[in-house]
Amino acid sequence: MSQTFSKQDFKLIKEVKLGNKPIHRGYAMRTLYVNVGSQEIKDKPVSEDMKQRFIGGKGFGLKLLWDGTKPATKWNDPENEIVIAMGPVCGNTNYPGSGKSLVVSLSPMTGVPIDSNVGGFFGPYLKFGGWDALELQGKAAVETIVFIDSNEGIVQLYESPAGIEQDTHLLAEQLTHAFAVDEKDLQSIAVVSAGRGADHSPMGLLNFSLYDKRRQGIRVKQAGRGGIGTVLRNKKIRAVVGRFGGVSQNLNDAADPAAVQRVGLKLHREIVVNDDKQCKMRKQGTAHLMEVMNDYDLLPTKNHKYGQDPKGPELASWVWEKLFSQNLPDGCWFGCTMACAHAVDHFLLETGPYKGTKVCVDGPEYETAAGVGSNLYVYDPHGILELNFYCDTYGIDTISFGTTTGFLMECWEHGILNLERTDGIDLTWGNWQGAAQILHDMADGKRFGVLAGRGVKFLADYFAKEYGADAQFLKDIALHGKGLEQSEYISKESLAQQGGYYLTNKGPQHDEAWLIFMDMVNNRIPTFENKAEALHYFPMFRTWFGLQGLCKLPWNDVEPADNAKHAEPNKVPEHVDNYRELYEAITGQALSWEGMIRMSEKVYNFQRCFNVRQGGGRRQDDYPPYRAMGPVLEDEYEARAERYDKQMQEKIGVDPAGKSTAEKVKITRQFRFKQYDSLIDAVFKRRGWTQDGCPTPEHLKNIGMDLPEVLAVVEARIAGQA
Amino acid sequence: MIKYLKLHDDKCVGCMTCTATCSRLYAKLDNPAKSRLQVNPLGAGKFHLIACDQECRKCVAECPTQAISVNSQGVVLINKSLCVGCLACVAVCPIDAMRFFPGESTPYKCVACGACVKTCPKDALEIGSKEDGPASQQYQEFAAVAQGART
Structure with missing residues (x-):
């Protein structure tokens, strides 16, 4: 390890005591605002309306980001924010995959909101201090370390000292030791940091640390997508450090802690066996x-x-x-x-x-x-x-x-x-x-x-x-x-997955929909309408994880032994029901499957409207490059000539015989773009959007996202004013 | 060496004196569900006793906070102040010897204290000792692989 520091080595710039607030039924009902430029640090109440409409996690993050920025805000403006939000289910220790934070910001790569889902201890520790979200705004004059002590209810800004490391594997280790009270406290520290690459590239990420007792060192998980690490460094934030000691089973104050245990243990056992x-x-x-x-x-x-x-x-x-x-x-x-x-x-x-x-x-x-x-x-x-x-x-x-x-x-x-x-x-x-x-x-x-x-x-x-x-x-x-x-799956042979990647709010990331097997391998969604339904259901269902502070993996990377017997095995119905039960047990609020989807629809459409507000969210923004759709080059075509020729004959209705590869590449390309256009038509219709990709006021009213400021954005777009 | 509660199913008559002793000692009430030792009726006057054999230590390897450790007598113990109540230990226990009571935050298990041995009227229980075997050492080997991962 490199040079060691203690907290006393850091120059304190600002300290505010906001106190600790116990969680009630998964919510703290307040968020933490830190402006590293003006050094304003305050708490903000969460209204009942915000809770009902935005649910938590990514929903809270987007709501705070919307309020904190303007239509003209660019990623590197001081008013851009990084919001780290958890969600009501986050932090329970019983159900596998319950420690996720959702991070949102205006992305240096896309200019519209990015959301990134990350593990590590920071989010739950922040929540246990009585915070549903953390908003970071402003640009610091000097390299700054933000310290949030969830046990003491104190928020501090420190000047990052000379000689401290910049790359995460060393920096997070230094800060973990500096902020831990003693050896036993090391696991109470969680660090959010980037690294020198994020100083020079818009693809910078945030590392969220966790202290690994067995390895006697820090591990890191990443809020990887969309350049939020670059925003952190642009704000001259060297790191955000959280501290919480004393994690126990029911810090969420669940309405029915025994039910949380029951459903959690059920999945633990399923994982151990299956x-x-x-x-x-x-x-x-x-x-x-x-x-x-x-x-x-x-x-x-x-x-x-x-x-x-x-x-x-x-x-x-x-x-x-x-x-x-x-x-x-x-x-x-x-x-x-x-x-x-x-x-x-x-x-x-x-x-x-x-x-x-x-x-x-x-x-x-x-x-x-x-x-x-x-x-x-x-x-x-x-x-x-x-x-x-x-x-x-x-x-x-x-x-x-x-x-x-x-x-x-x-x-x-x-x-x-x-x-x-x-x-x-x-x-x-x-x-x-x-x-x-x-x-x-x-x-x-x-x-x-x-x-x-x-x-x-x-x-x-x-x-x-x-x-x-x-x-x-x-x-x-x-x-x-x-x-x-684009993330790392070949989408060429699955039209639905092309939509899964490109008909997304933030850009081609597979966390909205992964439909390749359903579409390409099992041919379960053959029509445009089938694909559009899948491109409605799965993005909405998967959005729900981000509202709650959950990981998607335990949903379908393990399955009940009898899952295949269900009518819709791709949805893993028993696990969906686990989530419904978990939510009810923690929040005490009744939830149906339809209710889950409706929660997500509100936030998903809000995010689309946010894109519209920032000048995006148009049909033209949702097209893939052709490499994601089909063979760009002649040798690329020839390497799969049998497949493409067969499709030309059967799907396009053109006989490939006697045609040059260049001609066949062109014909395939034209056909695939046309297919994609038809897909967009069907998907936008299913989602309640105009053919230019803008949510309609009627749809927003139907789903309960008819806030005046949101309606104003879509009405202006539809009227051609924005 | 491993100290453990040796179980003699063949001598058990299902009187539940052991579970009463155990739950009174640790949970301050007579409730078999809160006993660290379980008596399972098999029918026809037969019973199967379940208590941690202190040997497999899957729970020690699985615990994310190292709240479960092995003491100098080879007994597996839970440090409640470190336990986050995730119940992963309950899930990995191959013989259901790691117990929990719904709504209570931490699990519990037999620590071979011997209280039940003294009250059992049929000598179905005794405190035994056995040599460490490959299984009982594994959790240390797993952890050692990752230690000192950096220079």
Whole structure:
């Protein structure tokens, strides 16, 4: 460990005692506001109307962000906020996956609200101090550390001292020791931080720490998407530190604590019995997906050009299982027996400033192993671990970085980039050391690292303008929606998943809907209306997790043994009922399945209206780049010629015989865009939106999100004034 | 060495004196559901006794806060001040020896104190000792893998 600090070494700038407030039925009914610029620190009451309409978690976050910003607010304006909100179910220790925080901000990548779901101890600890959410606003004059002591009810601003580390694996360790009262208090500290990469790139993330007693050190989970770490650093916040000691079973003051235990224990037991036969989350985490995706031609390979490679098994789940330390309770919150937050311990770094040191690598999760692995044609687990570690400690999103680097490597393959343009970095497929060098240069603020860190939307334009490269080709292979890089599943052969990615509020992230198997493999949603219904139900259902402070994984990464017997196994009905029961047990409020969806509909539509308010939320914002829809290149077509030719014959009604590959690529492309247009029509209709993607006033009234300020935004858009 | 409550099902007559002793001692009331030792009727005058064998220690490995530890006598103990009441230990216990009472915040288990041994009228219970085996050492080996992960 590097230099040690104690709290006394930090210069106190401001201290406010707001007191601790017990939770009642899952809610504190107040939020914490901290302006690091003006140094104003205050509490804000949560009204009954806010609770009913916005529920909690992401709903509260978006509501506070809406109120705190203006239509013209940009991500780097002082008034932009980072809101960390938990939700009423968050913090219970009985039901697996109940420790999530939802972080929202105006994204540096998209300009519209981003929401990111993260584990770690910070959110629950904040909640136990009597806060439903934390709002961070303003820009500090000096590097600042925000300290929230949930036991003492004190909020402090400190000047970050000279000599303190900047990269998370060291910084969070230093701060954990500095703010812990003694050794026993180490697990009471949780740190939110970014890293040097986030100083130079809009794809900066937030690391949320948890102190791991067995490893005697910090672990980190990431609010990865959309650049919230960049916003943190732009505010000159070095870190936000939370402290709470004394976690116990019913700090949520549940209406029926025994019911919380009962439903939690039921799932614990299900996981203990079924996990080893199903997803093996307890041994492999989400990396269990690697060979499954490769087998189904869904594992991104060479910038999503292909979904499969003979080398795929080199990154299979069993490889990761051997590398992960086994039999440890690796949950990111207490009581999560799914325990998917695995780590590779004693990992010896080979590159960068920490070369030669042994570290604990958190992960890789599936998205990382795919994004910086197969997508870069990297099949060396060591390379993936190295990139995983440096992304985390520098505060860089592995998904955006992986997708961007895949784009850069494809540009290299096509001669758009060369050693001169990359400042000497060889970006041949598979060269993970080259990818690592981009990261190190990003952290150091060097030219090409900073340029690469801008993300694919910017780079596609830049390479066309600066290097005279084919603008359409670059646009086709730049995998982003609204400026956010696509996450790591091949969506080409599933129209529904193209919608699942791109008909989203924040951009192409798989947390709204994952429909590939339903659509492509099992053909359960063949019509546009079927797909539209799925693109209504699943995004709404999944939004509910974010309102409550829950993780999605225990919903369908373990299933009851008899799940397949139900009429709609994709919904995992027994688990949906668990959630309904859990919510009722904690809040004391009755809830039906329809009620769950309605809760989400309100917040989902509010978020869409927020996009509209910021100038987005139009149909044109919801189109994928063609790489996400079909074969861009002739060799890409030819590699799957049998599939595409068959589709041409059967679906398009055109005989491929005698046609050149170029012609067939063009015909397929036209057809797929047309299909996507029809999908948008059906989805917007199902969601109660205009054909330009704006929620209608009638729909907002129907779902109970007819706040005057929201109606004003959509009415102005529909009238063509905004 | 491991100190544990040795159970003789063949001698048990189901009088429930042990559960009364145990629940009175630890929960201050006579309620078999709050006893650390369970007497399960099998029918035909037969009974099956359940108490922690102190040996498998799956609960020790599973506990996220290290609230469950092993003392110098080899007995598995729960530190209530560290316990967050998640009941993961209850779920992983292969013989249902880790107990909880609905609505109470922390689980409980037999700590081989021997109180029930003294009151059992049929000598169905005794305090025994056994050697550490591979299973009883595993939880330490699991934790050791991750220790000192950084230099």
